[in-house]
Amino acid sequence: MRRLIDQYIQQYGRRLYGLCRSLCSNPYDADDLYQETWLRVVKHISQYDPSREFEPWLTRICVNTYRSTLRRLAKSPLLDFSNGDEKDRLLASIPAPEEKDYSPLYEAVDRLPEKLRLAVVLFYFQGEDLASAARILNIPVGTAKSRLNKARKILKEVLADETDI
Numbered sequence: 001m002r003r004l005i006d007q008y009i010q011q012y013g014r015r016l017y018g019l020c021r022s023l024c025s026n027p028y029d030a031d032d033l034y035q036e037t038w039l040r041v042v043k044h045i046s047q048y049d050p051s052r053e054f055e056p057w058l059t060r061i062c063v064n065t066y067r068s069t070l071r072r073l074a075k076s077p078l079l080d081f082s083n084g085d086e087k088d089r090l091l092a093s094i095p096a097p098e099e100k101d102y103s104p105l106y107e108a109v110d111r112l113p114e115k116l117r118l119a120v121v122l123f124y125f126q127g128e129d130l131a132s133a134a135r136i137l138n139i140p141v142g143t144a145k146s147r148l149n150k151a152r153k154i155l156k157e158v159l160a161d162e163t164d165i
Contacts, residue, residue, distance in 0.1 A: 001045070004045075005038075005041070005042055005045065008041070008054060008058070009038065012054065012055055012058055015055070015126075016034060016037060016038075016058060016059075016062060017030070017034050018125075018126070019059060019062055019121070019125075019126055020033040020034045020037070020062065022121045022125050022126070023062075023063075023066050023118075023121060024066075025110070033062065033065060033066055033069070036065050036069075037058070037061055037062040037065050040061050040065060041058060041061055044061070056128075056132050056135060056136060059122070059126065059128070059136050060135070060136045060138075063118065063122070063136055063137065070114070104159060105155070105159065108154075108155050108158045108159055109121070109151075109155065111158070112151055112154060112155070115147055116147050116148075116150060116151040116154070117151070118137060119133060119137065119144055119147040119148050119151060120148065120151045122136055122137070123144075123148055130144055130145060130148075
């Protein structure tokens, strides 16, 4: 069993970490998400169907772990929000550490509503096709397509003044 997990980490670890970095605003949260994802893989490896591809299963675990973390933070007594807008404003006000080559596009994607951002990250940054992204998000393909379309419209508006893109 350990050998199998080690093989999966060797084969998919780099790509999974890239997804974690795309989802999280700082490298420390990305590290935590990466570790928590692999812990859940080890815990639930008996539920994996070897006749299916491993990477979509792994990606779904990562996305669900990320969502669980967000829900847990939203329910935290330290962050008692009366509505979702208040939470979104607070989360948007937390500055993300910028890298030297951080582009306006990545900033705009980070500001998208979470449902749209997840669809964009999976489809454009992780290279999932529409059906795979929909499966990972546990939504119909039409809903995933709609979210991507809405995200593109928002990004086009936000980036209209940018000449570098």
